[in-house]
Amino acid sequence: MPEEMDKPLISLHLVDSDSSLAKVPDEAPKVGILGSGDFARSLATRLVGSGFKVVVGSRNPKRTAGLFPSAAQVTFQEEAVSSPEVIFVAVFREHYSSLCSLSDQLAGKILVDVSNPTEQEHLQHRESNAEYLASLFPTCTVVKAFNVISAWTLQAGPRDGNRQVPICSDQPEAKRAVSEMALAMGFMPVDMGSLASAREVEAMPLRLLPAWKVPTLLALGLFVCFYAYNFIRDVLQPYVQESQNKFFKLPVSVVNTTLPCVAYVLLSLVYLPGVLAAALQLRRGTKYQRFPDWLDHWLQHRKQIGLLSFFCAALHALYSFCLPLRRAHRYDLVNLAVKQVLANKSHLWVEEEVWRMEIYLSLGVLALGTLSLLAVTSLPSIANSLNWREFSFVQSSLGFVALVLSTLHTLTYGWTRAFEESRYKFYLPPTFTLTLLVPCAVILAKALFLLPCISRRLARIRRGWERDGTIKFTLPTDHALAEKTSHV
């Protein structure tokens, strides 16, 4: 590998601890850049800042020179690629071929493909940009790197999270050289193996919140269903049967009776898979069988489902607080007062109604408060500062408390209404009764698992015990659980 490659690292003091001056020449290593776009420029800025000598190859050096940091030397492509051993190709795939004229000067050098295909490009070409580049320059070693880094990050400098730079190449030496440059630039190289995985690396910047797709669709689906159901009960039925116009309820009231249902069901769906997993392990009498894929995916999306549940719950709170602001609310109050007067009723008070409302409001606030703690602890920076025990304490224990609180919130809200015939509009039961099914099932199951006989057996299984009697060597439960059952 060329001498030049060592220096950035030396200048970063990450390696070469034995410091014979002989090995520390003073001039910085030279790096070439082809292209004069935004990325090329940000790259040049960063490289210069990290102590590299940068030579930019442009077709029109005069025009482009102004765009680059003055420390970078901008010249004609032929000249630019002559001396450096590593050359960044910041050029569109469609222009790769235009570089073939340089193939002689490039022979034996390391080409770094930093390009990012657009979605259609990615679908259109079966071979990755990097592999295509390699096919054009068989005498060069192509390394795929830096494509996940945006020009912005290059300029602003890497931050904690997005410092990782996946790197792949068929030539370990070249891979190492580029990795060392990445380190010198403040990034964290991640070895992605051979150039064959370049396509995968190029797909990374194209992903769009994949983990959120299913949970979001789930939430939307639930919302639509419950909204329709509530619409029929609260608006359609009075209109049809009592010919009352309650359509004004659509924007707030109906939404506000729908949101809690969604939040509540979603929350229960966070804890259902854990219960199913445990049940499955109990039935199989072992944990050494993979869960079915659907369960695996479900277990891995609990965090997103939980956060969506919290989001709906928070919206529910906001909508509820809006209720007394509504004109409708004011009119109802005034009309009620007038009615009282006309009926010569001096004192209005229904103790039971008062109690019901006081209780379920209080429970609702507490449930939301607990959920907010869960939401906060699932922030990366906080989750990462917790050890496994703390994390699972907050996420499973506290999360379960939230589930119980919201169940009580729902029950006290419902009060006796499930048993009053008048509540069955169109013979449809009150909405809250529908939402209770899953959560209660989960809570019951969790209660069952607490029975000594079952819990002991489950603990044994999770420590590696199997029905057939052989004991697997495994680590204690909290580790065993870490993988699957109680990770939200």
Next chain:
Amino acid sequence: MPEEMDKPLISLHLVDSDSSLAKVPDEAPKVGILGSGDFARSLATRLVGSGFKVVVGSRNPKRTAGLFPSAAQVTFQEEAVSSPEVIFVAVFREHYSSLCSLSDQLAGKILVDVSNPTEQEHLQHRESNAEYLASLFPTCTVVKAFNVISAWTLQAGPRDGNRQVPICSDQPEAKRAVSEMALAMGFMPVDMGSLASAREVEAMPLRLLPAWKVPTLLALGLFVCFYAYNFIRDVLQPYVQESQNKFFKLPVSVVNTTLPCVAYVLLSLVYLPGVLAAALQLRRGTKYQRFPDWLDHWLQHRKQIGLLSFFCAALHALYSFCLPLRRAHRYDLVNLAVKQVLANKSHLWVEEEVWRMEIYLSLGVLALGTLSLLAVTSLPSIANSLNWREFSFVQSSLGFVALVLSTLHTLTYGWTRAFEESRYKFYLPPTFTLTLLVPCAVILAKALFLLPCISRRLARIRRGWERDGTIKFTLPTDHALAEKTSHV
């Protein structure tokens, strides 16, 4: 140390910058794993992913092979431990002895103890698992490592926060070897010294939010006291003396008069220790004497106390917004209206009452808003992006503003009530009067410290000046302060 150990690091490009191909053999280093539990499997997955050759030793290779990544070679224990120099022991403490049969093959090798005792195990055994393992295999070098990492993290890959891997061993070479493996796997090794500290390392995953214990108990204690006090004043007194049934106030009203008291007192307890520390320094005329332990601990728990204060304040807001939703509120309004009509009073308006409420509501919102800024800036990812001056500006200055605002909120809420005899139920003063004591003391003290004479003296002391006249060499105030007085 065996040659093998170098390669992972080479493959991570963290070291060995001088790149004579001679020193870069292509085959990856070999690592052994004993055990086939979840942790063993996650470990194998990660090691394979980091470019190691993994050999798993199992008693029943056929059965277990399926559970491991195909790249990992699963074989009988004897065979597995023969060639690699480093062997991970992912086995329960109680099964360590069962490995003694391998002692000959293991002789002279590095055993990595990754085990995590459960709480009772930890209490039960006076010697750490690692030391126990070392006693069983005197010919091996035992290294304690990776126990703080959960199987989950091993699979998902390390994230920012929980990348640290505490490592201890009596043999520096072995320690380094394992540290380099940790680095190659993307973790950050932390040297914990000799194997004697293994017990401490094994205790790490058992800790459960230690910093939160005292503050939480404090908050709960305050809540109980104030709740009882408010119960007596708002519910018991009317029941006993006016035989009015106000028990419906328990779930919401009483809670909502209690929460602000807790939040307010907690907030003042965040700033009290700073004042005490300053006072102590003034009296001692030096800062070069340790604070008493209780004060030290208090100073170190200010962040948690502050966040709990914010949590209570937020709950207080939620409860307050629930008030107009309550049936009780509706009934009161209607009854009031009816009363007006019967009394033939056409216009109801008490200017003073109106003003009082408008002002304290507004102040309350502002106080909560300021507190929320404090809470946000105490998130790790944000706190770490601030320099010391910015952090202390937000935490002390803005925090003090929040304290003043909530004091005004309390005072305007109280208005003249502290002086109305009728407010003294059972001769008990209104609750808000009790809460005012500490905060006002803090505010007064802070005001005193602003007096030129005192503030100058305090500044001098914090710059290292001492009454006996000698000047210590120290860094400027902001550094001096960093350690103690204004770090929330």
Next chain:
Amino acid sequence: MPEEMDKPLISLHLVDSDSSLAKVPDEAPKVGILGSGDFARSLATRLVGSGFKVVVGSRNPKRTAGLFPSAAQVTFQEEAVSSPEVIFVAVFREHYSSLCSLSDQLAGKILVDVSNPTEQEHLQHRESNAEYLASLFPTCTVVKAFNVISAWTLQAGPRDGNRQVPICSDQPEAKRAVSEMALAMGFMPVDMGSLASAREVEAMPLRLLPAWKVPTLLALGLFVCFYAYNFIRDVLQPYVQESQNKFFKLPVSVVNTTLPCVAYVLLSLVYLPGVLAAALQLRRGTKYQRFPDWLDHWLQHRKQIGLLSFFCAALHALYSFCLPLRRAHRYDLVNLAVKQVLANKSHLWVEEEVWRMEIYLSLGVLALGTLSLLAVTSLPSIANSLNWREFSFVQSSLGFVALVLSTLHTLTYGWTRAFEESRYKFYLPPTFTLTLLVPCAVILAKALFLLPCISRRLARIRRGWERDGTIKFTLPTDHALAEKTSHV
């Protein structure tokens, strides 16, 4: 470079992968510290903890010994500086000269200047502390480092964010030595070039949220203007023209009509610069011309403006929820009821008013909900876990949705009021009409840019196309955009 320097790194296993025992002597390297202040002590603690031998030089060793970790050797300055090659100078600038007596022992050694000037010191001296130190000790190599680290961080150990240690010196060897020590202490060295940049490094800890200054002033300015305008319309006009006393509206009502205006305008100002930038690129027919500075700065402060907008919106929500809690609200209701009775009106209901309020409340909640998502994703730890596409999806797409929602919120709130003469107090139009101008302009512009002809041209330009026909080699749009146009 002295042998000693290698060992800390070896002990951290970051370098020297080839592990011939010869190169790993057992005794730790020796480091000297001059000064006995807080920083000196924290530094000693940290160095000892990282496996260094620490010698502290004090004028009065007996007195100061107690303050340092027992592992650190505290002795007289002359003695302390004799053996170590690297000496930390934790001393005030004004005391540098007092060290000149040591210049003979210090000759040829590395002096690390860790000092932090106070603001006035920084303004007062044109040359940095480090350069001043260098001028006093021409025979030594001065390195500026660790000044950004607070004594607190040194003791508590570095956390994710604030691990960076800017280092500058004229002597690369010395720079590397100190960088390696920083690494060994768990910090991340950042090369800042020659000692000439020491002044800049010393200024770092003095900065106070620079990025927030302008946006905050902007928000405050807007608040004052709108507050005055609303005061005139809602309080002054009724007082003057109808001699009604509405001054009680100042603390809540007026604030609550002002906040949404500020939030709304700020939000539109987040998206205006992007539109201007695009327009500019369209007119110029190229993106290879720098934007005017004011636009550049504006583009870079969008995040702060957006967060302030969210903060105001949240406060607006809190204030709104307080409205029904107000005495004034209660009195109005009761009086309205009484009026109804006296007028013998039994049923009060204005369908249009009801609809208006239901709709704008619902839209308001949705807008706030969307904004909160934006706020959360701009948390460092979350923003860094998103790739560019995800980030810009949330920030531009979702952000634009929020803008549209709040526009609808404003329009439905306004309803037909803009056209009712009675609403023009003092001939001043209703406040909401003023706020609509900018946002609507932005939305219209964004809509225009969606027209195929314009959008295609814009895309071409952002891919590097220029009117003069030459095609620049650039990376795909998302990268191009990263730098400027849609980064919030």
